[in-house]
Amino acid sequence: MVSNEKDPRRITAVLAVLVAVVALAFGLAACGGGDDGGGIEGGGGDTAAEEVKLEGKPSGDVTISNWPLYIDEETVADFEKAAGVKVKYIEDVNANEEFFAKMRPLLEQGESGGRSLFVVTDWMVAKMKELGYLQKFDKSGLPNFEKNLVDNLREPSYDPNREYSAPWQSGMTGIIVRKDLAPDVKSICDLFDPQYKGKVEMLNELRDTVPLVMKCLGIDPEGADEADWIKAIDKIKAAADSGQIRRFTGNDYAADLTSGNAVAVIGWSGDAVQLQADNPDIEWRMPTEGCILWSDNMVIPVGAPNPTAAEAWIDYVYEPKNQAQIEAYVNYVSPVKDVKEVLLKEEPEVAKNQLIFPSSSFTAKCSIQPSPSSEEEQNLNRAFNAVLNG
Amino acid sequence: MRRRVVPYFLLGPGAAWLLLFFVVPLYYMGKLSLESGVVGALEFDWNWGNYSDALQLYDAQFVRSFIYAGVATLAALLLGYPLAYAIAFKAGRWRNLLLFAVVAPFFTTYLIRTLAWETILSDQSPVVSVLDLLGLAPEGRALATGGAVIAGLTYNFLPFMVLPIYASLERIDVRLIEAGKDLYASATQTFFRVTLPLSAPGVVAGTLLTFIPASGDYVNAQFLGSAGNQMIGNVIQSLYLKQSDYPAAAALSFVLMALILILVLVYIRFAGSEALMGEEAV
Numbered sequence: 230m231v232s233n234e235k236d237p238r239r240i241t242a243v244l245a246v247l248v249a250v251v252a253l254a255f256g257l258a259a260c261g262g263g264d265d266g267g268g269i270e271g272g273g274g275d276t277a278a279e280e281v282k283l284e285g286k287p288s289g290d291v292t293i294s295n296w297p298l299y300i301d302e303e304t305v306a307d308f309e310k311a312a313g314v315k316v317k318y319i320e321d322v323n324a325n326e327e328f329f330a331k332m333r334p335l336l337e338q339g340e341s342g343g344r345s346l347f348v349v350t351d352w353m354v355a356k357m358k359e360l361g362y363l364q365k366f367d368k369s370g371l372p373n374f375e376k377n378l379v380d381n382l383r384e385p386s387y388d389p390n391r392e393y394s395a396p397w398q399s400g401m402t403g404i405i406v407r408k409d410l411a412p413d414v415k416s417i418c419d420l421f422d423p424q425y426k427g428k429v430e431m432l433n434e435l436r437d438t439v440p441l442v443m444k445c446l447g448i449d450p451e452g453a454d455e456a457d458w459i460k461a462i463d464k465i466k467a468a469a470d471s472g473q474i475r476r477f478t479g480n481d482y483a484a485d486l487t488s489g490n491a492v493a494v495i496g497w498s499g500d501a502v503q504l505q506a507d508n509p510d511i512e513w514r515m516p517t518e519g520c521i522l523w524s525d526n527m528v529i530p531v532g533a534p535n536p537t538a539a540e541a542w543i544d545y546v547y548e549p550k551n552q553a554q555i556e557a558y559v560n561y562v563s564p565v566k567d568v569k570e571v572l573l574k575e576e577p578e579v580a581k582n583q584l585i586f587p588s589s590s591f592t593a594k595c596s597i598q599p600s601p602s603s604e605e606e607q608n609l610n611r612a613f614n615a616v617l618n619g
Numbered sequence: 620m621r622r623r624v625v626p627y628f629l630l631g632p633g634a635a636w637l638l639l640f641f642v643v644p645l646y647y648m649g650k651l652s653l654e655s656g657v658v659g660a661l662e663f664d665w666n667w668g669n670y671s672d673a674l675q676l677y678d679a680q681f682v683r684s685f686i687y688a689g690v691a692t693l694a695a696l697l698l699g700y701p702l703a704y705a706i707a708f709k710a711g712r713w714r715n716l717l718l719f720a721v722v723a724p725f726f727t728t729y730l731i732r733t734l735a736w737e738t739i740l741s742d743q744s745p746v747v748s749v750l751d752l753l754g755l756a757p758e759g760r761a762l763a764t765g766g767a768v769i770a771g772l773t774y775n776f777l778p779f780m781v782l783p784i785y786a787s788l789e790r791i792d793v794r795l796i797e798a799g800k801d802l803y804a805s806a807t808q809t810f811f812r813v814t815l816p817l818s819a820p821g822v823v824a825g826t827l828l829t830f831i832p833a834s835g836d837y838v839n840a841q842f843l844g845s846a847g848n849q850m851i852g853n854v855i856q857s858l859y860l861k862q863s864d865y866p867a868a869a870a871l872s873f874v875l876m877a878l879i880l881i882l883v884l885v886y887i888r889f890a891g892s893e894a895l896m897g898e899e900a901v
Contacts, residue, residue, distance in 0.1 A: 327860045333658065427758055469846040476763045476845045488741045490762060607657065610862040618680060618854050619847040 280365045281529055281536040291538035292317040294347035296525065299398065301558035308545050314538045324479070325353040332530075336362040341530040345539040352436060352600035354394045354526050355387035359603075363393045364529045370540035371395075373547035377566045382524060385597075394526035395543045396564035401498040401587070401595065402437040403520040405482070408512045411492035416517040417445040420493055421464075426473050430485060430494040431465065433477040435613045436598055437521060438465065438495055444518035450599045458601060458609050466616045477617050486511055498584045502560035513584055519594025524564065560585055652869035661866065669870035677854050677871065681878065684850040687765065687840075688833035691772035692780075695829050696822065698773070699780035703821070704814075706781075707788035721781050729775065733838050736771050737762065740843070763845040771839035776832065780825040787821030788814070823890065827883060834879055851875055 297320040305318045322328045328349065335342045336357070349357070357363050368375060374395055388394050406414045411425060420429050431438045440450035442461040450457075468474045475491055480500055485491040487508060498520075501513035529539050546552055546565075553571040556563045557579050563586075572580035583591050601609050655666040674681075706717045724732055739746055740761040750756040761767050791814065799809035837852030844850075851871065858868035 324860070326863060330860050330863060427760065427763075472758070472845075474846065481842075484737065488738075488743065490742045490760075603657070607862070607864070610864075614854075614857045614862055615676075617846055618849040618857060619845075 279361075279531050281367045281370070281540060283367050283370050283540065284537045287312050287314050287535075287538040287541040289535050289538060290315045290317065291345045291535045291542065292319065292343050293539075293542060294319050294321055294344045295397070296320065296322045296348060299348070299525075299559055301555055304546070304551065304555055307551070307554075308542060312538065312541045312545065314535075314541065316542075322348060325350050329353060329356070332362075336360075336530060336532075338532075340532040341534075343534060344530060345533045345535050346527055346529055346542060348397045348525050348527050350525050351385060351387065351523055351598060354528060355600060356603075357528065357530075358387065358393050362531055364531055364533060364536060365392050366395075366529070366540065366543075368392075370537070371544050371547070373544045377547045377549060377552075379564050379566055382564050385524075387600075394528050395547070396524040397527050397546075398499075398559060398561035399522065399524040399564055400561045401515075401520040401522055401584070401592070402432070402441060402495065402598075403498065403501075403516050404493060404514040405486060405496040405501045405504065406493045406512055406514055407486060407489060407491075407510050409510045410489060414493040415514055417441050417495075418518070420495070421445070421468055421473060423473065425493055426471075427475050428490075428492040429468075429474050430476055430478050430482050430491045431474055432482075432495050433479060433617055435610060436523075436600060437497075438477075439609075439613065440521050440596060440599055441495060441516065441518075444516070444596070450521070450596045453599060455601070455605045455608065458605070459612060462609070462612045462616060465613075469616055469619060499559060499561040502582065502584050515591065517594075519596060520592065521598050522592065522595050523598040556585065562587060648869045648872060651865055652873055654866045658863045658865065666866065669866045670874065673867060673871040673874050677851060680849060680851045680854050681875075683765075683848070684834050684852070685878075685882070687769050687772060687850060688830050688836075691769050691776065691833050692826050692830045694769070694773040695777050695780040696826060699777055699825065700784055700822070703781045703784035703788055707785055707791075718785070721778050721785075725778065730838060732775065733771055733842050736767070736774070736843055740767055740770075762843060763848075765844065765848045767843040768840050768848050768850070771843045772833045772836060775836075775839065776829040779828040779832075783824040783828065784818060784821035787818045787824075791817045823887070826886075831879055831883065835875060 291314050293316060295318070299320070300318070305316050308314070309316050328347075332342065332347075341347075354363070374391075378391065378396070382396050382399070383391060385391075385394075404414060404417070404420070406412075411428070414420065414422075414425070419425075420431075439458055439461045440453070442464055443450045443453055443457060446461060446464065448457045448461070465474070469477075475485070478485070478494070480497065482491060482494040482496055483500060483504055486494060486496075486504065498513060501511070504511045505513065527543055529536050533539060546555065549565055549567040549571050552563055552565040552568045553575065556568055557572060557576050560579070560582075562584075569580050569586045579585055600606075650663060651661075652669055653665050653667065654661045654663050655669070656662045702721070706714055706721075710717050738744070741747070742760050742762065747756055747759070747761045750761055751759050755761075755766075795813055795817070796809055799813045800806075804812065834850075835852045837850060837856050840848055840850045840853050855868050855871050855875070858864045858871065
């Protein structure tokens with residue numbers, strides 16, 4: 230480096246450039262704001278939804294997007310052989326909101342980034358359907374789905390005829406404890422017991438954590454209004470401020486449970502099956518108030534290449550024998566009829582597990598995962614994230 | 620004629636890069652930060668309210684971010700300067716090995732290194748028992764506290780402090796230090812009157828390279844902190860990815876950028892301009 234004299238002109242020049250850049254940015258913004266509405270337009274206006282057009286026998290390539298560790302290792306290869314289709318299976322859905330943020334600009338243009346099918350949770354299906362991002366199924370390509378979908382998932386409020394979404398797996402949100410360190414935690418209300426101060430964790434998901442806390446307050450989440458949500462959020466905030474709640478997590482609560490950093494958490498049933506198998510001290514507890522029930526669903530987005538093969542995939546996994554193979558690996562709740570019967574012969578352990586094949590008495594007090602309306606959503610998100618980010 | 624063209628030609632690729640990956644995104648972000656409405660139906664309407672909201676709703680997280688980043692920068696300086704000094708003057712033939720050791724953590728990704736601290740500071744770990752004995756772990760834990768976040772920041776940005784300081788120390792002409800001693804200055808006096816001023820450019824560069832990214836960091840707070848320890852980066856991440864409130868996230872990013880710029884300008888004005896542009900060459 231060559232020696233420089235201290236030169237105020239340089240600083241001035243740098244500042245001038247910065248000012249120019251900012252001015253340019255806003256100047257351009259002003260022009261852009263004119264007629265194109267900022268380049269982002271509402272997709273909700275498209276009332277005529279796109280429909281899947283089947284083209285004979287499935288063939289060619291198909292890209293399927295799913296959550297990580299949500300399938301066994303053989304099903305994809307088996308499907309390729311059975312259907313004569315080449316599958317690119319990618320695990321790039323980590324969180325509904327994040328996936329939505331990533332996909333929205335594409336879907337807005339009527340494109341799916343090469344994906345023929347992806348998997349998102351109930352409330353996200355509702356949102357995408359409302360925005361016109363999903364294709365309507367051609368049910369003539371889905372005989373197994375029509376026949377084998379379990380009865381209690383046939384008429385969800387967001388898709389009453391199941392024309393846009395097919396459940397991939399369902400699950401329960403409840404409590405997971407270290408039974409050696411927190412033997413007495415049996416209800417959501419017990420999570421607020423000062424005895425466990427600093428050892429409790431809750432999910433950083435609005436629609437899992439808040440409805441469960443509502444149940445502790447005696448509010449029915451399925452009929453809750455905005456004030457009810459806020460009441461539960463306030464309770465969570467008080468617990469976070471007092472240090473009762475150690476932190477809010479995604480499924481990294483698993484590490485804290487294993488190490489004993491946390492002794493009782495709000496968690497998901499499928500994780501619990503896996504954790505119980507690895508560590509006999511970890512146990513799922515169905516909260517005395519009941520659990521939250523949810524499903525992740527396969528959807529075919531607008532602009533999806535090869536929807537014929539995507540429907541073939543949906544129908545393939547709705548064959549009980551094929552579904553049993555997935556189920557034995559992922560351990561969530563299957564949306565397909567007669568899977569239990571198949572597994573009773575092959576893997577009776579799995580078939581008898583209440584977390585994988587819950588009886589109706591086991592889930593009697595559980596609620597379907599509620600979703601606030603889009604007007605309420607923004608306020609509730611803000612309130613809940615204010616707790617998360619203290 | 621040729622002499623006038625060549626510099627612009629050399630400037631070209633860098634300028635194009637900046638234009639494409641800094642100015643253009645900045646323009647879109649600026650525009651986004653003045654829009655209102657919900658995703659899918661955003662409208663550009665000069666909504667300056669995003670900016671006042673950003674400052675009003677998240678002032679606590681701003682203050683916290685700058686305190687955490689400031690403390691981490693100071694800690695990195697106190698740890699990093701002696702280390703760089705030792706490597707530059709005392710390490711002898713171990714110098715390259717030690718330098719490699721400073722850079723070695725970069726061979727693992729940032730995320731994994733931070734997650735490793737979850738294990739190191741886990742409640743049952745020996746580290747925490749020692750801290751507890753010393754009274755440094757209130758409630759018997761180190762994880763999920765502000766201290767853990769600061770420790771993580773310090774650890775993750777330490778090499779950015781050490782390397783520039785090392786570079787400026789290493790270039791010091793030892794004859795100047797000898798001259799100081801010849802003029803009857805004690806070792807301490809020589810250090811404060813000769814070595815430290817000559818290494819000031821490294822210190823300024825190191826503190827900036829630590830403070831700026833640490834202020835916007837969110838990984839450390841997410842994994843090592845609790846709800847009360849989240850930084851402004853966590854708020855921006857949550858606004859963008861969880862709440863889909865893009866305008867608020869963009870406005871907050873601009874405010875963060877502006878505040879850092881102001882802090883840095885003030886810092887350079889009072890502490891650093893001499894060091895940055897001063898008597899560097901001999």
